[in-house]
Amino acid sequence: MRLIQKDDLSLVVLEPCVFGILRKYYLDNREHLAPWEPSRNDAFFTEENIKSVVTSRYEQYSDETALHLCAIDAEEMVAEVNFTNIVKGAFQCCNLGFSVATSLEGLGTMTKVVKSGIRVIFGKYCLHRIQANYMPRNHRSSRLVENCGFRVEGYAREYLKIAGKWEDHVLTSLINSAHAE
Numbered sequence: 001m002r003l004i005q006k007d008d009l010s011l012v013v014l015e016p017c018v019f020g021i022l023r024k025y026y027l028d029n030r031e032h033l034a035p036w037e038p039s040r041n042d043a044f045f046t047e048e049n050i051k052s053v054v055t056s057r058y059e060q061y062s063d064e065t066a067l068h069l070c071a072i073d074a075e076e077m078v079a080e081v082n083f084t085n086i087v088k089g090a091f092q093c094c095n096l097g098f099s100v101a102t103s104l105e106g107l108g109t110m111t112k113v114v115k116s117g118i119r120v121i122f123g124k125y126c127l128h129r130i131q132a133n134y135m136p137r138n139h140r141s142s143r144l145v146e147n148c149g150f151r152v153e154g155y156a157r158e159y160l161k162i163a164g165k166w167e168d169h170v171l172t173s174l175i176n177s178a179h180a181e
Helices: 020-028 030-036 047-063 109-123 139-147
Strands: 002-006 010-013 067-073 076-087 093-100 129-134 151-162 165-175
Touching (some): 002 067, 010 047, 020 030, 020 047, 020 076, 047 067, 067 109, 076 109, 093 109, 093 139, 109 129, 109 139
Parallel strands (some): 093 129
Antiparallel strands (some): 010 067, 076 093, 129 165
């Protein structure tokens, strides 16, 4: 694991050899995360697939095209924050995704993890903008992005296929005011 940020929790990028920690997190939280993610069949949760996912994420980290951070507490993964589709140049933007273990939902853990990740993506990656989108019925995500400073920019009908159904999403962004260049 590569330590990226150390606050209350360690934020790490997983190396392929430690894929098991992600697999355990996904299996332990499968039902909890299912309503908010794309449909995932049993093949998704196999050791072979999760190792492939971690390998791909590590390559994206190396290429600086995405940053997938796992929040670790006492050697156990408790949340993840992902900055994907990193585009440099004139855009200097990425997309935010996140999840938290069912046992920590509503305790402020996800807000801490996302804020730590934002510091990394704005600081070390020097991006100007982060986009975060959520389903209108996902009140926890709405509060989370608002608490992290995101502002609503619009509404997209049938934006992503979540749990087998095309879902509308509220579109938000956070601008790095310190990055005025």
